[in-house]
Amino acid sequence: MNKKIMLDDTIAAIGTAVSNNAISIIKVSGGNSIEVVNKIFSKDLNKAKSHTITYGYILEENKKIDEVLVSLFRAPKSFTCEDVVEINCHGGMFVTNKILKLLLENGARLAEPGEFTKRAFLNGRIDLTEAESIMDVIESDTNQSLSLATNGLFGKTKELIKQFRETVLKCLLAIEVNIDYPEYKDEEQITENELLPRINQMIRDIDIILSKSEVSQILKNGIDTAIIGKPNVGKSSLLNSLIKEEKAIVTDIAGTTRDIVEGRVDIGGLVLNLIDTAGIRETNDVVEKIGVEKALNVLKNASLVILVLDNARSLNDVDIELLNISKSKNRIIVINKKDLDNELDVKELDKYISDQEKKECIYLSSYDNNDIEILEKAIKDKCKVSDINNIDATYIGNARQIAKLKEAKNNLLQSLESINNKMPIDMIGINIKEAWVNLGEIIGEENPDSMIDELFSRFCLGK
Ligand SMILES: Nc1nc2c(ncn2[C@@H]2O[C@H](COP(=O)(O)OP(=O)(O)OP(=O)(O)O)[C@@H](O)[C@H]2O)c(=O)[nH]1
Numbered sequence: 001m002n003k004k005i006m007l008d009d010t011i012a013a014i015g016t017a018v019s020n021n022a023i024s025i026i027k028v029s030g031g032n033s034i035e036v037v038n039k040i041f042s043k044d045l046n047k048a049k050s051h052t053i054t055y056g057y058i059l060e061e062n063k064k065i066d067e068v069l070v071s072l073f074r075a076p077k078s079f080t081c082e083d084v085v086e087i088n089c090h091g092g093m094f095v096t097n098k099i100l101k102l103l104l105e106n107g108a109r110l111a112e113p114g115e116f117t118k119r120a121f122l123n124g125r126i127d128l129t130e131a132e133s134i135m136d137v138i139e140s141d142t143n144q145s146l147s148l149a150t151n152g153l154f155g156k157t158k159e160l161i162k163q164f165r166e167t168v169l170k171c172l173l174a175i176e177v178n179i180d181y182p183e184y185k186d187e188e189q190i191t192e193n194e195l196l197p198r199i200n201q202m203i204r205d206i207d208i209i210l211s212k213s214e215v216s217q218i219l220k221n222g223i224d225t226a227i228i229g230k231p232n233v234g235k236s237s238l239l240n241s242l243i244k245e246e247k248a249i250v251t252d253i254a255g256t257t258r259d260i261v262e263g264r265v266d267i268g269g270l271v272l273n274l275i276d277t278a279g280i281r282e283t284n285d286v287v288e289k290i291g292v293e294k295a296l297n298v299l300k301n302a303s304l305v306i307l308v309l310d311n312a313r314s315l316n317d318v319d320i321e322l323l324n325i326s327k328s329k330n331r332i333i334v335i336n337k338k339d340l341d342n343e344l345d346v347k348e349l350d351k352y353i354s355d356q357e358k359k360e361c362i363y364l365s366s367y368d369n370n371d372i373e374i375l376e377k378a379i380k381d382k383c384k385v386s387d388i389n390n391i392d393a394t395y396i397g398n399a400r401q402i403a404k405l406k407e408a409k410n411n412l413l414q415s416l417e418s419i420n421n422k423m424p425i426d427m428i429g430i431n432i433k434e435a436w437v438n439l440g441e442i443i444g445e446e447n448p449d450s451m452i453d454e455l456f457s458r459f460c461l462g463k
């Protein structure tokens, strides 16, 4: 996989947003990129050194199309490890597209999405975690998710997994020696009893990474937060105050919100995907009925629930029903409209909530900014990310990588089971080898042949 390949197949694409910008960049990569650009450029790039910028004109049949700066990165010192040429042109959509079209007419092919990064990966310039990080960096919309993504980009994820893989490999090595060279007395011999603590330790290590990665996931994707309650308690008002925008319609008519309304907000680094729902009640209105069903579904799938009650009305059956069905959820109970006369009987409410929740209940008015800040702090505490800026974001924040890590953990759990079932040691080795392969897939090194090579290159048995 690390063998460098420079494809004659030369690709080109616009690297900046296709809109009227001050400047656009058109990227060209492949064995013929210099030749292709030379055909439409006023200067000869063959004379240019790598990592230099050449000023000139893009020409169409000797007619000047645009005044440009052309950067040259000769293979292998470029992003794709191929010859890369980047044309900085004036950013009008028409001229940018025109230059791309000229490149395509002169021997380049339109790049597929992600093809530059794919070439960088195929040429061993970056590994899979880094390739994924590039996508993550582009998609980041908070400081935290950006720092997570750049951790991947600078290879921290790779280092973490590599270290861990090393431990697994040592274990595997001891087993292989047992199987293949039982007479080889100098090398470590291993028994099932010695394997047990090692495997348990590996599982504990994976668990630590996984639990930290969960926080990473939250930082990256945000927390799906459902705002639920009976009609007219002020759910939509609360959504609007949290996102600081009049997004949801607010009226004093019960049943105003029919469909779900979503808003995304960054509260000091923690992203909430807020979902305002239809007020829940028995209804014969067909549209409202669907809204209520959707609301219940949102409640079921949410990671955090803000259950809104009304200070100015006593608890009714719907409140009690909602208190019951959201009991097992990570929830915050909000008693809204604290500026109005109290009608809600706290003693009655206490029957349905835990002592801890009684302490944590928040009285607020959705129109009071100070109250909203108190709610924001409570949300951060609830999600255990109150000290968000100090969280070590070195961990894995990518769903594919987390899934692979979980598979590796399962492989190790299976090896424990094999030991308990008194399976032969080579069977246990198979499970551990699978864990090694799965860890390798996180960083794009899944090839079992490479494992064999590595085993023997590192373990000179005098052959
Ligand atoms: N006094 C007072 N009124 C509020 C407060 N919050 C919301 N309201 C009012 O309560 C009424 C209902 O507010 P909404 O935000 O539409 O309530 P909802 O829960 O979304 O209602 P549905 O969408 O019908 O389920 C509106 O008239 C709001 O102005 C508050 O803190 N104090």
Ligand SMILES: [Mg+2]
Pocket: 235, 236, 237, 248, 249, 256, 257, 276, 277, 278, 279
């Ligand atoms: Mg509403």
